[in-house]
Amino acid sequence: GDSVTQMEGPVTLSEEAFLTINCTYTATGYPSLFWYVQYPGEGLQLLLKATKADDKGSNKGFEATYRKETTSFHLEKGSVQVSDSAVYFCALYSGAGSYQLTFGKGTKLSVIP
């Protein structure tokens, strides 16, 4: 079945540091890939998406590129801020009537001033 593996946290960075959160996936066919973010005390919200190989999703300074050859979708940001402190979830959607998003376990990011 489909699965998503993302790096274990927690990750602690200083403000303005470079961020990478690794995500790899296993799926049949050609899934779409997503990053969701959960700020403290809130539900998840979609951060960015990529629907086919070599697509780059971007939003709020975050980027991720859909790499079919390495089955990866790593999240990056060049300069993190304290307000980026949250839990980040990688997810995939196979579509074709599956009606289910498959989430990774989440990576908690803390950014310190």
Added chain:
Amino acid sequence: NAGVTQTPKFQVLKTGQSMTLQCAQDMNHEYMSWYRQDPGMGLRLIHYSVGAGITDQGEVPNGYNVSRSTTEDFPLRLLSAAPSQTSVYFCASSYLGQVYEQYFGPGTRLTVT
């Protein structure tokens, strides 16, 4: 728009008690879902619905019932609570053609003693 609302925010139950977690959305979304979030486990799908009168099981349905009598509401019932059901529960909704972009409620933190 209120988006996705969940009640209650917090609940403590004794083993064997029953209760219903409420979820409502005002975006006219066809798709609604329930997840549980546990430390180190990420989000796991409990049940979902693709429209009024239609529900299906997700990854971890045992111990939970759902029904969907209207487009707006999707309650989750715990018939006989167990300590293993201590978790944070999220309801989410989306358009049927965009299940990858789900809108999440703020969550219900349930403790079963």
